[in-house]
């Protein structure tokens with residue numbers, strides 16, 4: 001029953017104390033609604049402005065990739081050290097306990113395999129399922145310059161429109177075909193198109209020359225993929241350079257789960273991305289953690 005009498009008088013109105021109108025920490029994201037900003041704050045750490053996403057969606061077109069043969073054994077122990085899990089809904093439901101309590105960036109395009117044309121993708125998940133799985137973002141492959149370029153941009157439109165209705169960010173992933181150069185000209189073109197079409201953040205590759213022009217020319221946050229497994233120092237150096245040149249994080253897979261000690265590598269990458277650790281110091285950390293385990 002409502003208490004209509006005997007209530008304390010309301011008097012703490014803070015007269016004279018202006019209401020704070022705080023900005024939003026993330027590039028290009030200050031005009032979104034609360035739900036969208038809340039989800040982006042789960043992906044990007046509001047203190048550092050950065051993210052370390054763990055990508056293990058490779059099976060959606062590559063099958064049982066080395067290091068991901070048993071995701072229950074290889075990925076689950078890594079989850080506590082990642083900011084975000086990026087995977088398919090099949091991986092999530094079969095292999096990742098809901099008690100992991102990590103934000104998920106769900107792979108939402110598919111329909112291809114390494115046996116055929118890689119750009120021939122479709123939207124592969126309905127928004128209802130993205131919501132049912134409580135995902136914090138959706139990922140879609142965009143093949144600029146490839147045979148099915150327009151189809152993949154259309155896939156992105158559909159997901160962005162659905163995401164805007166429900167406050168769920170879309171990650172546009174620049175898929176670089178084997179005939180294309182991973183240089184600043186191509187990556188700048190692809191990331192800018194993805195941003196202008198309305199994605200909330202974009203994943204691309206690092207390039208040794210003019211990467212700062214790629215990040216400067218892209219009005220939304222960029223996270224970099226790791227690519228094929230390379231020596232630990234090289235991967236840490238790549239992460240360092242990318243962040244130093246304007247990236248907002250990494251979405252790394254093989255260089256973490258194919259490392260000799262994946263947990264140590266993930267921690268070393270975190271130290272670079274969130275704390276600005278230098279590559280050699282991060283390698284020392286990796287080796288120390290490895291020797292202790």
Ligand code: R5P
Nearest residue numbers: 055225226227251252253254
């Ligand atoms: C590729 O399209 C997949 O989405 C992977 O998530 C991506 O390549 C990142 O993984 P890696 O660091 O192994 O390249």
